[in-house]
Amino acid sequence: MTAGTHGDQQLATRLGELLGPRHPIAAAAVVTSAGTRVASRATNLDANLDADYEIGSVTKAVTGLLYADALTRGEITPDTRLGELLPLADAPAARVTLRSLSTHRSGLPRLPKSARPWRRTLSLWRHGTNPYGEDVEQLLTQTRDVPLGTPRSRYSNLGFELLGHALARAADTTYPELIQQRIAIPLELDCFYVPRSADELRPGALNGRSRRGRPRQPWTGEGLGPAGGIRASITSMARLTAAILDGSAPGLAALDPVAPIGGRARIGAAWITVQVKGRPITWHNGGTGGFRSWLGLDRSTGTGVVVLSATAASVDRQGFALLTEHAGVSGR
Structure with a gap:
């Protein structure tokens, strides 16, 4: 086996061809009807198949699973309002339905103005600092001052943060525990968790870097959890993908x-869901200060692909390419 690679050598080679030197630490999984293949490549030999990455907004897709599951369990309805689950008093956000949050049509902004997102972004660019870190109470305090816009399609990190914490309240638990109880433990995902602070990172947690190779602090925070706080290994992401497909x-x-x-x-x-070469592809991507992720599914052929990188440069194009290659084989 070539130094710096782990798992399926053919997949590791293809991953290297697709990503190139811009992504020195990366991993991929391919799930088909024939089985699951995983691979990682890294200049750092410690970045093996059990190393955990920030999956960023792929977390939203997991929160979406929890939302649909809570509907099935009867814990919520699509028309349940945030104010029924979270202590928002008479704040405008209290009127928002969980259904509208799940489809980014709530009228909530991407982030609350009181969180000073531009200042945080500048600090991230200059110093690599974590722009998040609020606990749930701080998040709710910020939310109480947020006005509602027109209920149209508008991507909202705030909306998914609130959705996930509302689902946890409906289940009488916390979001990190909800992930463990309903996703990680039942599906046997050994490395799939939501750290509330850097102190809760597991051994093997990778350090992310910017597109120019500068170190970035981990993105942790209790408030962030449901919108972008999950960390996972490629093996756990492969198992999750297989469980979705089967x-x-x-x-x-x-x-x-x-x-x-x-x-x-x-x-x-x-x-x-988008159409790619005449096939519906279901997907989500993610990005943090030092990581990028992509998970895509061709449900018609039972094929799934995950790409994770410890560099903050997009892997979307490469993920779509890898899925197209393998879905084409599976679909014959």
């Missing part, structure tokens, strides 16, 4: 598109 994962109705979200794309509960 029907054993909870909340699979989340994948079914119910509303438009720009262009010809449609959205379910976070999951986006």
